[in-house]
Amino acid sequence: MTLLIRPDDWNLPLFVHVAGAMVLLGALLLAAVVLAGVGRAGEPTQVVTLTRFGFRTLLAAALPAFVVMRVGAEWIASEEDLDDEPWIGVGYITSDGGLVFLVAAIIVAGLSLRRARKGGRPASLARAAAILSFVIIAAFLVAVWAMTTKPD
């Protein structure tokens, strides 16, 4: 295999795109694990702490990282002039679908937090937000595969 060197102009947008995607997946994984663990928390204050942490991770880390990842994606796509490549389509589909699921996960996690603060049982809502987050992670792993292997 012979290496291919990309033009220097592509490095910054690629860095923005990849860094955003990496932080996004990390934040999604953290939120998913935290929210999935809400049902196992013992004390009511621990339930609130975990639910709040999961909600804030989605809202204050995953969502901004998604924006950075998407801005970087548009930037590098315009630099490379690659709109017609099939693997770019995989990226757009998972990105757009992922945003819908991410917004849904944030809303559900927010509802879960509100229920926890009122002394209710937020575990089922938190679990739903965790499942949504895991679905996004799975979809984005497919996108990472498409971005790195660039299938025809």
Next chain:
Amino acid sequence: MSRYDWLLFLHVIAAFATVASVVVLAGLLGATWRVSAPGDAMPLLRLSRLAEMLWNVGGAGVLILGVWLAVDVDGYGLADGWIVAAFVLWVVAGASGGMVGRGYRDALAGGRAGGTATLASTIRSSRSLLLHGVMAVAVAALLVVMIWKPGAA
């Protein structure tokens, strides 16, 4: 998919895991810093195991697959300046991350024993803040080196 495609895909996935480890630790640092009741910090501190697992798997994967790629691809060599820089950054990130992880383990053990002082001395300290920062900067620098490949032909 060619062998190169597989190696690159798995190398990138491993890199995602290492960054996820940093994200988890940063999130835990922020969350445990603000928690007032020590008991509430316990479920958060347990999440440090997730960061440790991500680093162990991702860090090892990045290193092994990165070396494999460097050997396999014509034009790259293990003695290239940017690859040596990546090794150094990997060691810095691993060493600082190891000390961060030890701090969380100590805080967890101290919390189980009912103590509150361990949390303050291990996590809510300027040393802990510095170690988290060093790890994050080293991992970010690794990504910069991997993308820019300074000095590559």
